[in-house]
Amino acid sequence: MRNIRNLLVGTALAGALAAGLAAAPAASASTAGTTDADSAAQAQSARHRFGPFFSDFGGGEDRGDRSYAKGYWWRSGGHYYVDFDLFDRDHDRQYAWFDVYYHDDRGWHSFNRYKTFGHFGKTIRFSEDTDGFRFRVGEGSTSDYDWSGWHRYGSF
Secondary structure (H helix, E strand, O other), X not given: OHHHHHHHHHHHHHHHHHHHHHHXXXXXXXXXXXXXXXXXXXXXXXXXXXXXXXXXXXXXXXHHHOOEEEEEEEEEOOEEEEEEEEEOOOOOOOEEXXXXXXXXXXXXXXXXXXXXXXXXXXXXXXXXXXOEEEEEEEEEOOOOOOOOOOEEEEOO
């Protein structure tokens, strides 16, 4: 009785294993074409995190009072994209600034300068001939904005 039970269990196990092995190549063959296309699209449009990047120190400020920006950048369909959030942490009635430039075959060009007293978020799309971009973070209300260094991304 014991041998018959072991034989039946072994046969059922071997049958299930054989069925699973037979189904696996068919399933992988049906998804192989889409997997290659999906991985190529994903590699091109993978999001890259940046930040937080802080403004430079102002007079009498400590690190907890500085403005900062953080977000993601990616390239998709021939365009660079930047999705950023800008924060002013001390609320001292001095703006937090996000200064953006782009690079093409003619050099660096100013794109836009964004400001906030609290929080500001935006997604930027650069033109197809853009091969990179840079930005910096600042804080202030005069001509001296306590700028951070430049943060550069792209293939220029």
